[in-house]
Amino acid sequence: MNDVLSQPVVVEGDVAAEVEAFLTKHWDKENGRPRDADGRIRGWMEKVFEAGWAVASWPREWFGRGLDKDDARTVLAAFRKAGAPGAGQDRTNISAATLMTFGTDELKRGLIPGFLTGKYTNCLLYSEPGAGSDLAALRTRAERKGDEYIVNGQKVWTSGAHKADFGLLIARTDWDVPKHQGISFFFIDMRQPGVEIRPINQITGDSHFNEVFLDNAVVPAKNLVGKEGEGWKVLQTALAVERLIMGDGAGERRQGSSKSNVVSLIDIAREAGKINDPLIRQEIARATAYRQLNALNVARAKEEMAQGTSSPIMSLGKLAMSRILHTDAAVMTQILGAASMLDGADNERAADVNYRTANAYMTSIGGGTDQIQRNIISERVLGLPREIELDRDVPFRTSRAVTG
Amino acid sequence: MTTIGIEERAAIREGFARLLSEKASEADLRRTMASDSGHDTDLWKAISDMGIAGLLVDPDHGGVGGSILDVETIMEEAGAALLAAPLLSGGVMAVALLAESSDADLKARLLPAIASGETIATVAVTGDNGLWTRDDIGVVATAGWLSGTASYVLSANIADVLLVVAIAGDGVAVFEVDSKAGGVTIEPLQAWDPTLRLSRIRFDKVAAKVLAGVDSSSVERTLDLARVALAGEQAGAARRIFDITVEYLRTRVQFGRPIGGFQALKHMAADLLVEVESATSAARAAAQALAKGTPDAAALVSLAAFACADAFHQVAAAAIQMHGGIAFTWEHPAHLYLRRARVDAQLFGASAYHRDRYVSALETAA
Structure with a gap:
């Protein structure tokens, strides 16, 4: 260590100084990499984990440092400022957070370290061909045989399935109770013969997502998270973490990515020689305003939350974003005019616009369609009556999801 | 410049809201709007006594020494109540123009009187086309004598002092005119x-x-201030008529259940909430940008101008439809919000004008 002298003096209990000292010692801020000779991220993640910074708000006996909210925020801020990954996973690691809340001690000890250090990766086995917006209508079955569950069914819209070590699986363990009550939550080993993964060809031409076929796949009974039949409750925790990542991370990802997702309609209009077309200018204003208004909403919500006021705005973000993306694509199409009929490498601008047109549906359908979002907003934010659900209180076996 | 902190601003807002609920209820408003002058002198005195008429006036001239941040906040409450008072034309526009002047005697004569509510002032800007652009100024000054026409002037019927924007030679100047002058x-x-x-x-x-x-x-500068104040009014008014509508959806029963349970209405409400929140964010962000003089102020003022106008109009128009027949009656307040929304949407330039200005501001930045 050549910079021992420049390290701050650490007072016990002074979190800011401690985390600063840790970062100074182990993280090369200038080059954005660990100081270790090999500079590998895995080694870094292990150091962060061992020091308890990965999940600083968790108790010391469970991989954390028992910090309160403010101190945990200090830790995260220091890591972010240094550009170092690994902190704040108490809020952002779906697997670890779900296990911590509902897992047995054995499961927590067995799996959480792997997820926090990046040794294990996960995928989400939720949606099914017959259970999209109505997720609780899922029909993948898990049947207990001794110390194991045998799983049969089909999952869909699973990203990262071929790289994942574990799948977060919801499956039906009881068909004689109403649909929400017969679901259980498992961590299933993805690398086994009963798991088959097939990529989905999307309307964009990409294949981000997969179908996962479960044919007598095996889950040890100890990998059940929460009690049998309590899977829906466990799922809500996992989904809450996921939504937090989507809301929190959207801005960061955009800043971090080399190719910005935000296009300037003005640049495109200039390029197309239409920047002085008064109708096009009106459309540019309309589309750009949607984006800027959403950014202003998010900034205000964060400010209000920092002052301790709850804000409904965060629940509007996804709906707002799908309008932004669809409108952007529509206005770009208007600017390009006839050229938007074309595609392919020879027609770069058109290909980009056409891709955006198709890809906008990923936001307006994925993770809850705009229509489901409007239900959620009107029910949870505005307090309007819930949708009527015809099969909410009948044994799932008798539901039309099963009987057709 | 501003001397008012966040907590003090919240307290002023709360006091103003209380005053409005006591003295500017819907019943009060209906009485005022049916009167000849459209002016409630008792209400205006109470508002002035609270310091609201002199919100932008500096303490040396008997005012509160607030900024556009305070004005925007107050205007949200004024909009919610559809306040009928010479606040925007006098307390905001006239005061802002006078503050621009280098004439100390003029300020000493007019500002304390406006702040106290004794003198009502208004600003005449646009001509008969109602565009609020330089080309549309309809008054010409020749050697200190004004001739021509100013139109769409707010509260001129009760004003003591007119501040008149006129073409003077190659430039633009502003003149003080006694409203009773020959x-x-x-x-x-x-x-x-x-x-x-x-x-x-x-x-x-x-x-x-x-x-x-x-x-x-x-x-x-005065017009931009007025646009942000108006944006605050629009954001506050949009939120109030939206709240009234959601409350109705919760309580009105048809087909054996509250109509708010029907997706046709739930989905409209969810979309309108996005508009209401966006209008609030836009008005406040524009006020912040003007107060701090940030480089994006021009874009944010234009954004607030059309986004708040459009949001208020959209919410008020949908509110009548969502209520159904009850809101087609004169006695229901929904139409008053639509009326204000449609007039506000034209004041100080219509949305299409501001959208174009917004793009120009973005072009300059890009």
């Missing part, structure tokens, strides 16, 4: 919003005193 003819225009009074003013060789140090850029 050669001044104030013709009332019947506004679709009965809570507002608009006038057309004819000037026939009127002797006028120029506001020293006030030029076209002063007028532009």
